[in-house]
Amino acid sequence: MRIVLVGPPGAGKGTQAAYLAKNLSIPQISTGDLFRANISQGTDLGKQARSFMDAGKLVPDEVTIGMAKDRMSQPDAENGFLLDGFPRNVGQAEALDAMLKDEGTKLDAVLDLEVPEDEVVKRIAGRRICRNDGSHVFHVTYNPPQAEGVCDVCGGELYQRDDDTEDTVRTRLEVYHSQTEPIIDYYRAQNLVVTISALGKVNDVTERAMEALKSDKG
Template identity: 85%
Template sequence: MRIVLVGPPGAGKGTQAAYLAKNLSIPHISTGDLFRANISQGTDLGKEAKSYMDAGNLVPDSVTIAMAEDRMDQPDAEGGFLLDGFPRNIGQAEALDAYLKGKGVKLDAVLDLEVPEDEVVKRIAGRRICRNDSSHVFHVDYHKPKTEGVCDLCGGDLYQREDDREDTVRKRLEVYHTETEPIIDHYKAQDLVVTIPALGKVDEVTQRAMAALDKA
């Protein structure tokens, strides 16, 4: 299957993508992973992307598209893939359409993870990260540490990242509504969109998504 996963920040796209890709035996292609891999491997695309990032500029769509296409051309993606974070805007969606048409294949579904905006803000703004190890993540409501402000795992200080502050989260949501949300209508016109309520436990959301894909 060839699937695109969309949804606002905090919808759980990364978590669901990993579970779905495993269940469907297809590669999970994440934009973040693509950037990190190309930069760490020193590819031409990675060097180009890094030059923009080091200058504090956005990486052009052309570079992101080229990275995604290169990854989709790999042998493990011949039978399908799950795209997470790409396409991010209409230009990228149109480029993906053209790429797939050139390969003589089509998307099977676009999964839209639907989460109320207030819940998104609550999820992200409530995160607390350990200063000693960023993989130690807690939440003021959903995963409280035993001692407030102290990591259960190593005793490090817990803090709120700048990106997780409520005002920053709301700005990120504005960007999502302006730039990314329009691709949902783009794919609705192709009768590909399946909306998945993303509230609840991770496995419950995964089961909804798998059931929706079975119907699709």
């Protein structure tokens, strides 16, 4: 299957992408991984991306599209893939359609993870991260530490990232609504969109997604 995963910040796209890709036996292709791989390997696209990033500028669509095209052409993606974070806007969606058409294939589904805006704010603004080890993550409501402000694992100080504040989250949501959300209507016109609730336990959301994808294919 060839799937695009969309949803607002805090919808759990990265987590669901990993689970779904494993269940469907297809590679997860995320924008973040593409950038890291190309930059660390020193590819031409990676060098271009770094030059824009170092200058504090957005990486142009053509660079991101080039990275995605290269990754989707690799052998492990021959029978399908799950795109996480790409396409990010209608222009990228149109480029993806053109790429796939050139290869004589097309998308099977666009999975839209739906989460109320207030829940997104609650999820992200409630995160607290250990200063000693960034992999130790807690949540003031869903996974609180035993002692407030202290990591259960190593005793390090827990802090809130600057981009996890409520104001920043709402700004990120505005960007999502203006730039990325329009691709849902773009794909809905192609009858590709499958929308599910991303509320609840991770496993429940994964099962919901798998059932929705099977029903859509059926």
